[in-house]
Amino acid sequence: MLSLPDTVSPFHTTIFWLSLVLSLAFAWAARFTRVNKFLASAILFLVINAAVCGALAGVYDRYQSRVAWIIPFCLITYICNLIAERRRGVARQNSPALASFDLIG
Numbered sequence: 001m002l003s004l005p006d007t008v009s010p011f012h013t014t015i016f017w018l019s020l021v022l023s024l025a026f027a028w029a030a031r032f033t034r035v036n037k038f039l040a041s042a043i044l045f046l047v048i049n050a051a052v053c054g055a056l057a058g059v060y061d062r063y064q065s066r067v068a069w070i071i072p073f074c075l076i077t078y079i080c081n082l083i084a085e086r087r088r089g090v091a092r093q094n095s096p097a098l099a100s101f102d103l104i105g
Helices: 003-029 033-056 061-067 070-094 096-104
Strands: none
Touching: 003 033, 003 070, 033 061, 033 070
């Protein structure tokens, strides 16, 4: 039973760190302020969670695996916002009504 988590753990670790790096790159661009706030909150939460779990219970994989999905979720949110932004741009270019709305508004 322990061999499966040991086998999958490097994959999960790689996804976490890659998601963190890419999320920080999106945050550095400062295009999506709401998601940037969510990312900052998520990082703060992870630090506080690690401090509490480490101080009160010790560091166990089961505690960290419960919150390790938060950073990849932030990356998915950045990607979804990027796709939505590009779709809105394409829709404005293809629709004269939306293009004229941009000039009015």
